[in-house]
Amino acid sequence: DGGITQSPKYLFRKEGQNVTLSCEQNLNHDAMYWYRQDPGQGLRLIYYSQIVNDFQKGDIAEGYSVSREKKESFPLTVTSAQKNPTAFYLCASSIDGDTEAFFGQGTRLTVV
């Protein structure tokens, strides 16, 4: 099946630890995105990438890092510098950034 896969669905980490969220797509899309969603709120853009080996900060990039070494993969690292990391994280992709985006099912991260 073609689509976007985020893993794991639920993730628990201790405060102060870095954690990496996986996002893989087999849609051959150039553009990929990471969003964060807090309860009852809309999505906020963390990072986006239009092409391999290139990415841009979104609105709330502080405390996060990404890489885009392969077209199909766009992992997000939540670092210990992120003050409130507990949230629902969503990855998306689109063909070229100008067309509609397809979203994964999300990773719910809880930091205790």
Added chain:
Amino acid sequence: DAKTTQPPSMDCAEGRAANLPCNHSTISGNEYVYWYRQIHSQGPQYIIHGLKNNETNEMASLIITEDRKSSTLILPHATLRDTAVYYCIVRVGTGRRALTFGSGTRLQVQP
């Protein structure tokens, strides 16, 4: 990207049409109107988008006013599975190619 205004919540009876309004009075000529929906605890799902003309697909219809300052998403025969948060997003066709989400409208379809 232009800001959008949506009612926070709406109810609709099952089988009836659901009409979800969106105000985007500051929209500029090269900005598209996109609609997505998010069912609880899932990733958002693309519904439809348009620039000037009304659009229809298998999921919904999008009606954009002539001055483009507002639009309406129409779900012709709402079902319980259409209960979700619906986001109206205005985005330029080029430049920063990422969607900016607001708070959306929570649509509750009642049996």
